[in-house]
Structures are given as structure tokens and as C-alpha cells.
Amino acid sequence: xxxxxxxxxxxxxxxxxxxxxxxxxxxxxxxxxxxxxxxxxxxxxxxxxxxxxxxxxxxxxxxxxxxxxxxxxxxxxxxxxxxxxxxxxxxxxxxxxxxxxxxxxxxxxxxxxxxxxxxxxxxxxxxxxxxxxxxxxxxxxxxxxxxxxxxxxxxxxxxxxxxxxxxxxxxxxxxxxxxxxxxxxxxxxxxxxxxxxxxxxxxxxxxxxxxxxxxxxxxxxxxxxxxxxxxxxxxxxxxxxxxxxx
Amino acid sequence: xxxxxxxxxxxxxxxxxxxxxxxxxxxxxxxxxxxxxxxxxxxxxxxxxxxxxxxxxxxxxxxxxxxxxxxxxxxxxxxxxxxxxxxxxxxxxxxxxxxxxxxxxxxxxxxxxxxxxxxxxxxxxxxxxxxxxxxxxxxxxxxxxxxxxxxxxxxxxxxxxxxxxxxxxxxxxxxxxxxxxxxxxxxxxxxxxxxxxxxxxxxxxxxxxxxxxxxxxxxxxxxxxxxxxxxxxxxxxxxxxxxxxxxxxxxxxxxxxxxxxxxxxxxxxxxxxxxxxxxxxxxxxxxxxxxxxxxxxxxxxxxxxxxxxxxxxxxxxxxxxxxxxxxxxxxxxxxxxxxxxxxxxxxxxxxxxxxxxxxxxxxxxxxxxxxxxxxxxxxxxxxxxxxxxxxxxxxxxxxxxxxxxxxxxxxxxxxxxxxxxxxxxxxxxxxxxxxxxxxxxxxxxxxxxxxxxxxxxxxxxxxxxxxxxxxxxxxxxxxxxxxxxxxxxxxxxxxxxxxxxxxxxxxxxxxxxxxxxxxxxxxxxxxxxxxxxxxxxxxxxxxxxxxxxxxxxxxxxxxxxx
Numbered sequence: 093x094x095x096x097x098x099x100x101x102x103x104x105x106x107x108x109x110x111x112x113x114x115x116x117x118x119x120x121x122x123x124x125x126x127x128x129x130x131x132x133x134x135x136x137x138x139x140x141x142x143x144x145x146x147x148x149x150x151x152x153x154x155x156x157x158x159x160x161x162x163x164x165x166x167x168x169x170x171x172x173x174x175x176x177x178x179x180x181x182x183x184x185x186x187x188x189x190x191x192x193x194x195x196x197x198x199x200x201x202x203x204x205x206x207x208x209x210x211x212x213x214x215x216x217x218x219x220x221x222x223x224x225x226x227x228x229x230x231x232x233x234x235x236x237x238x239x240x241x242x243x244x245x246x247x248x249x250x251x252x253x254x255x256x257x258x259x260x261x262x263x264x265x266x267x268x269x270x271x272x273x274x275x276x277x278x279x280x281x282x283x284x285x286x287x288x289x290x291x292x293x294x295x296x297x298x299x300x301x302x303x304x305x306x307x308x309x310x311x312x313x314x315x316x317x318x319x320x321x322x323x324x325x326x327x328x329x330x331x332x333x334x335x336x337x338x
Numbered sequence: 339x340x341x342x343x344x345x346x347x348x349x350x351x352x353x354x355x356x357x358x359x360x361x362x363x364x365x366x367x368x369x370x371x372x373x374x375x376x377x378x379x380x381x382x383x384x385x386x387x388x389x390x391x392x393x394x395x396x397x398x399x400x401x402x403x404x405x406x407x408x409x410x411x412x413x414x415x416x417x418x419x420x421x422x423x424x425x426x427x428x429x430x431x432x433x434x435x436x437x438x439x440x441x442x443x444x445x446x447x448x449x450x451x452x453x454x455x456x457x458x459x460x461x462x463x464x465x466x467x468x469x470x471x472x473x474x475x476x477x478x479x480x481x482x483x484x485x486x487x488x489x490x491x492x493x494x495x496x497x498x499x500x501x502x503x504x505x506x507x508x509x510x511x512x513x514x515x516x517x518x519x520x521x522x523x524x525x526x527x528x529x530x531x532x533x534x535x536x537x538x539x540x541x542x543x544x545x546x547x548x549x550x551x552x553x554x555x556x557x558x559x560x561x562x563x564x565x566x567x568x569x570x571x572x573x574x575x576x577x578x579x580x581x582x583x584x585x586x587x588x589x590x591x592x593x594x595x596x597x598x599x600x601x602x603x604x605x606x607x608x609x610x611x612x613x614x615x616x617x618x619x620x621x622x623x624x625x626x627x628x629x630x631x632x633x634x635x636x637x638x639x640x641x642x643x644x645x646x647x648x649x650x651x652x653x654x655x656x657x658x659x660x661x662x663x664x665x666x667x668x669x670x671x672x673x674x675x676x677x678x679x680x681x682x683x684x685x686x687x688x689x690x691x692x693x694x695x696x697x698x699x700x701x702x703x704x705x706x707x708x709x710x711x712x713x714x715x716x717x718x719x720x721x722x723x724x725x726x727x728x729x730x731x732x733x734x735x736x737x738x739x740x741x742x743x744x745x746x747x748x749x750x751x752x753x754x755x756x757x758x759x760x761x762x763x764x765x766x767x768x769x770x771x772x773x774x775x776x777x778x779x780x781x782x783x784x785x786x787x788x789x790x791x792x793x794x795x796x797x798x799x800x801x802x803x804x805x806x807x808x809x810x811x812x813x814x815x816x817x818x819x820x821x822x823x824x825x826x827x828x829x830x831x832x833x834x835x836x837x838x839x840x841x842x843x844x845x846x847x848x849x850x851x852x853x854x855x856x857x858x859x860x861x862x863x864x865x866x867x868x869x870x871x872x873x874x875x876x877x878x879x880x881x882x883x884x885x886x887x888x889x890x891x892x893x894x895x896x897x898x899x900x
Contacts, residue, residue, distance in 0.1 A: 137628070140443045141442065141443065142439055142442045142443055142625075142628070143625050143628055144621070144622060144625040161445075161447075161448075162445045162446060162447055163445070164445075165443065165444060165445035165446075166445035168443075170443040172439060172440075172443070175439075175440065176436045176437045176439060176440050177440075178348040178352070178437065179813075180348075180351070180352030180355055181348055181351055181352065181355070182355065185347075185351050185355075189344065189347055189348060190444070192340075192341075192344040192347075193341060193344055193345070193441075193444045193445065193446055194444065194445060195445070221355060
């Protein structure tokens with residue numbers, strides 16, 4: 093469903109992403125972890141069609157992002173880490189704006205928009221200006237907008253930032269349910285517990301390169317740690333010197 | 339086309355949501371006040387242009403030529419303004435706006451995003467020029483007793499000019515973004531600053547306005563008239579608009595329609611070419627802008643150690659303020675612009691044909707010097723509006739650092755004050771001394787004007803910093819534009835009132851002292867009391883101008899935080 097081939101992105105001399113190759117199957121929840129500045133957001137921006145790669149290709153649901161960007165983007169629900177929302181629009185108007193651009197029919201919009209807002213506990217705020225929303229509410233609104241057109245792929249950068257514990261549980265359950273329905277989820281996160289709980293596979297990116305990939309158990313083996321949690325695996329894989337075990 | 343309209347909706351919908359915003363507060367009142375000032379200014383332009391055109395019409399033989407020359411100059415200046423304004427707006431709308439990440443992630447072709455942004459940018463950059471040239475065109479219509487065709491044709495021609503200017507600017511911006519490394523995106527601004535300087539300088543110099551008031555340089559009236567009639571370049575879009583409007587004024591409808599059609603067809607052609615090009619290069623340019631901006635100069639120019647004598651928190655804020663100012667390349671452009679304006683300002687004094695005036699030169703030189711003091715202070719007001727007024731708003735989201743630091747709001751504002759005070763004082767004194775030297779004024783006038791300016795500059799800077807603090811906007815996408823807000827208007831009115839008052843208070847005593855000097859007269863005791871009283875009053879006013887706005891700003895900012 094998602095395929096990255098020899099993906100490289102250079103900013104001048106600096107190589108943010110280096111020869112990245114990976115593929116994610118339909119209905120899989122893929123976690124993308126790595127230290128700050130490892131290249132996670134750059135990769136996600138390239139996958140979302142916001143940034144051009146220096147070399148390499150991105151294929152979403154069999155459609156090349158470079159050759160048919162509009163078609164590829166229509167398959168994606170994109171949730172950036174620091175989303176910009178039009179502060180002077182109401183929540184419902186923002187959904188309408190998104191629906192129009194994704195070609196959601198009026199009928200479908202009428203039936204789904206309010207339901208989605210209700211699912212994200214935003215129904216009471218539908219006609220309030222976005223400027224009056226809290227950070228967590230804005231995050232939930234951008235998620236609602238991303239789901240409005242029934243995407244086949246969800247690309248999400250740091251989904252839990254700004255959410256309260258109830259919100260985190262809700263998003264975790266939502267992603268699990270969507271995956272069961274066949275939606276592919278590509279998620280970058282620093283919250284290793286979330287990655288451990290819901291991801292089928294995890295990729296570790298460090299200095300622009302994918303240094304490890306697999307299930308939690310496979311990563312433990314690769315990091316030479318036994319019965320350790322993902323945090324320890326992560327530190328062992330990304331530290332210059334091996335991290336001491338307790 | 340539907341997608342383009344949808345992309346414009348976030349711009350249109352907020353207009354109907356005005357009532358919903360809780361942050362609006364007194365926006366209704368300030369909107370009315372700003373509207374009233376705008377209308378007043380519009381009426382002023384109408385009155386002046388109508389009066390001037392009536393006067394021109396009354397001059398035999400060359401009246402019409404003068405009227406047309408004025409029209410031609412106004413169109414060239416409008417075109418230059420539209421070009422520059424479009425460069426800045428299109429760069430911001432197409433490459434720097436914060437919502438671009440969101441719209442580029444949506445399944446819409448990049449050329450459609452481009453079209454929507456370009457329409458938005460064209461409206462933003464042109465509406466003011468169109469609205470404020472309208473009273474001039476109306477006065478032409480009334481004075482030349484034209485019909486409906488003239489008004490309709492003028493509106494179409496001006497819209498074409500706005501579209502052409504916006505398309506040319508956008509093409510330049512798109513090309514610049516591709517060729518200039520995106521990591522140095524902001525350097526584009528510097529390039530534009532220089533370009534603007536060159537355009538303005540050439541526009542002013544090439545029109546040689548000083549020659550128009552000096553018919554002696556022409557051998558005969560006929561040569562003078564011929565020079566006034568010299569047509570501008572036939573390749574300039576403003577020339578087509580001029581020819582079209584001029585033909586409509588003189589009743590030649592066919593001729594007028596030809597030039598309007600020329601403008602329309604060129605506008606159509608350049609817009610099509612621009613959209614075609616945008617499909618190929620716009621997204622590449624946008625993608626490049628997302629690179630982390632690189633610093634132009636990696637070495638620290640100034641050492642922090644020179645501020646070691648200051649207490650810790652004061653030092654840290656002072657150093658931060660200077661560093662962020664110097665590293666923000668958008669500020670440099672403004673400095674280029676100011677340098678350009680200063681050069682033109684001073685140059686104008688150099689070419690003033692004072693010796694040809696029937697009034698005694700020494701009197702005129704010193705009168706100009708006195709009036710120049712007021713003018714230089716207005717220039718200072720504008721520069722302060724650009725730099726010192728947004729100083730507090732420029733803290734943006736980082737303002738929490740000020741709130742949580744062991745630094746009082748008062749100290750924070752005084753740091754801002756001193757950072758802007760010294761350079762602005764130097765700038766104004768340079769203006770005053772340079773123009774006085776060119777005017778060859780008396781030593782008395784030189785001392786008086788440099789001293790007056792020395793005492794007034796802190797007042798104006800304090801009004802900028804204080805009122806900027808009283809009406810901050812930490813969420814503004816571009817804090818330098820906060821001067822167009824209600825607080826900015828209060829600042830402008832306060833400064834104009836203050837400068838006007840000082841000039842009025844000093845005018846009488848200065849005249850007395852000056853005339854006594856040239857006529858070798860003794861100043862009487864009551865006159866001395868008047869003179870000393872006036873200068874003391876100016877001093878008191880200046881002290882109040884410093885303390886009152888700073889306290890007001892401190893109080894308002896503190897209230898905002900609680």
C-alpha cells in the first residue's frame with residue numbers, strides 16, 4: 093500500500109534522508125521512530141507530497157506521488173505534527189473546506205461530518221471559531237478532517253501530542269479499528285509506548301537511514317536486549333555506545 | 339475552477355464570522371475610526387487633485403499638457419507601487435504562508451493552488467492603489483466633463499494594470515525562488531530591497547521633476563512645452579493605460595478602446611504564461627522553501643562582552659534583541675529602503691533652485707531648514723513605526739520568556755526603547771545636519787534644529803515602543819504590519835500632534851530670534867520671556883512624550899498578562 097524506494101532528501105550538503113527503502117502492507121499499522129532530527133518529519137512530508145525528494149520514489153496505493161500527485165494525495169489522510177488551521181473558520185467550516193477539496197459529495201458530507209465531530213467529542217464546538225479551540229481540540233479537528241474522505245492510507249506525524257489520556261486511548265482505538273477495516277497507517281512518534289501498543293511493525297530511523305525494522309520482538313533481538321521494552325531497544329539502537337541494562 | 343474557489347473560501351468565510359470572534363473587542367469602533375480616516379484621506383486627495391486640475395485647465399496653451407503630464411507621472415508611480423507591493427505579497431502568499439503545508443497536502447494540482455494564491459495576492463496588493471487613485475480619476479472626469487465611457491474604461495484599464503503588475507512580479511518571484519538557494523529564501527527580500535531602491539530612484543530621477551519648476555533651462559516656451567509632452571516608453575503597460583485614459587478624456591473613444599484592448603490582451607497573455615509556468619516550477623520552488631534557512635554570516639559580528647556592565651537579565655535581553663534584529667534579513671531590506679529614501683530626501687535639497695526664487699535666499703534657506711525639521715521628524719515617525727512600534731509584537735509566541743523571566747515589564751520596555759533610540763537618533767541627526775549643510779543655513783539654525791531633534795526623538799521612539807506594547811499582536815503573521823492596526827493609528831495621530839505642536843510652539847520665538855539676528859535688533863524682555871517659556875514648554879512636552887506612552891504601554895501590557 094505504501095512503498096518508498098531509494099528515497100533521499102538533501103538540504104544543501106546535509107542529507108536528511110538517505111536511501112530509504114520500505115513498504116507497508118494494506119491494513120498494517122507501521123510505527124516510525126527515531127531521535128530528534130533523524131529525518132522522520134522529512135520522510136513524512138515527502139510521503140504526503142509536500143516536499144520533493146532529491147531522488148527516489150513514493151508510491152501510495154499503487155499510484156506514484158511524483159507522477160500523479162493529486163491522485164495519490166486523494167488516497168491519503170494527512171495529519172502533520174504542527175497543523176495549521178484557519179483560526180477564523182468554525183470547525184464545521186474547516187471540515188467543509190477539506191471535504192470540498194477532497195471531492196466529498198454533499199450527501200456524504202452531511203452524513204459523516206457531524207458524526208466524525210461527535211466521535212472526536214467536538215460536536216458541541218462545531219460552530220465555534222477554531223481560534224477558541226484548545227491545542228488538543230485542534231489536533232482532534234485535524235484528525236476529523238483527515239478521515240472525512242475515507243482515506244486508504246493515513247500518514248500521521250506525532251498523533252498524541254497535545255491529547256489528554258482519554259484522547260490518546262480514543263486515537264489508539266481508532267487506529268486499531270481503521271487498520272482492521274483495511275486502512276494502512278504510517279505513524280511517526282516519540283511515544284514509544286503507543287508504538288509498542290498498536291504498531292504491527294516499527295522502523296527505526298537514525299541520521300536519515302533506516303537502521304532497524306520489524307516487530308517489537310525482532311527489534312529486541314536486533315538490539316541485543318532481552319525482555320526489554322521498546323525504550324531500551326530504541327536507546328540501544330540509536331546511541332553511539334550501547335545503553336547499559338539495569 | 340471549483341477547487342480554486344474552494345481554496346479562496348478561508349479568505350471569504352471569515353468575513354461573515356466577524357461577530358463570532360471573542361477577540362474582537364473594540365474592533366467595530368476601530369474599524370469605524372480607520373474607515374473615517376481612510377475616507378477623509380480619500381476626500382483630501384479628491385479635493386487637491388480637483389483643485390490642481392481646475393488650475394491647470396485655466397492656463398492657456400499648456401494647461402492640458404500639464405494635466406496629462408500629471409496623469410502620466412501618477413500612472414508610472416502607481417505601476418511601480420503595484421509592482422513592488424505585488425512582489426512582497428506574492429512571495430508571502432505563494433511561499434511563506436503558514437497554511438501552505440495544509441493545502442499542499444490536499445489532492446489539488448499545484449497550479450490551482452497557485453491560481454488561488456495569485457488571485458488573493460493580486461487583490462491584497464492592488465486594492466489600496468486602485469481605491470486611492472480613484473479620486474484623481476474622478477476629478478479628471480469632472481474637470482474634463484467626460485461621460486460614462488471614461489469611468490468604465492478607466493476602471494478596466496486600472497484593473498489591467500494591477501493584473502499585469504501582479505503577474506510580472508509573481509513571475510520574478512517564481513524565477514528568483516528557483517535560482518536563489520531556498521535555504522537563503524529571505525535573501526530574496528534583500529534583492530528586492532535593492533531592486534525597489536533602483537526602481538524608485540530611477541522613476542524619480544528620470545522624471546526630473548525639478549526641471550518643471552525651472553523654465554529657464556529651456557530656450558523657449560515651445561521647447562518647454564515639447565519636453566512636457568515627451569511620451570514615456572511605448573513598452574510600459576502604464577503608457578498604454580495613460581494613452582487609453584488620455585484618449586477617453588479627449589473624447590477619442592476608438593483610440594481609447596485600442597489601448598484598453600492592448601492592455602487587456604497583454605494581461606491575458608501574461609497571466610496565461612504565468613499559469614503555464616507555475617504548473618512546471620511552482621511546487622519545486624515551494625518544496626525548496628521548506629529547507630532550513632541558512633545564516634548568511636556565521637561569525638558573530640559583535641561580542642556580547644561589551645554589555646557585561648549591564649545586570650544579567652538586562653544584558654541577556656539586550657544581546658538577544660540585537661542578535662535577532664541583525665540576523666533577521668527581512669530587517670535589512672527595510673534598512674536599504676530607508677537608505678534609499680534618505681539619499682533621495684537629501685538629494686532633493688541639493689537640487690532646490692532657491693537662488694531663482696524672488697524671496698531673499700537667506701530667509702528662504704532658514705525657513706526651509708525650520709520646516710525640514712518637522713519633515714525629518716515625520717520621516718522618523720514612519721521609520722519608528724516600522725521598527726520600534728512592532729518591537730513588542732515581534733516577541734510573538736516567545737513572549738512567555740518575558741513573562742516568566744525575573745525582569746519587570748518596565749525594564750523590558752526600556753531595553754526595547756534604548757535599542758531603537760540610538761540608531762534612530764543618529765539617522766535623524768544625519769538627515770538634519772546633511773540637509774542644513776546643503777541649505778547653507780546660519781549656525782543658529784543648525785544648533786536649534788539639531789537640539790530640537792535631539793529632544794524630540796526619544797519622545798517619538800517612546801510613543802512607538804509604548805503604544806506598540808499597549809496594543810500588541812503576538813499572533814500576527816507579520817508583526818511589522820501591526821502598524822496598520824488601531825494602535826498604529828493612535829501612534830500616528832499622537833506623533834503628528836506632538837511634532838505639529840512643537841513646530842507651532844517654536845515657530846514664533848525662532849522667527850523673532852532669527853530676524854533679530856539678521857537685522858541686528860535687540861530682543862525685548864517680554865520677547866525673551868516668551869522665547870524661554872516656549873522652549874521650556876517644548877522640553878516639558880518632550881519629557882511627557884517619553885514618560886506617558888511608556889507608562890501606558892507598561893500598564894496595558896501588565897493588564898494583558900493578568
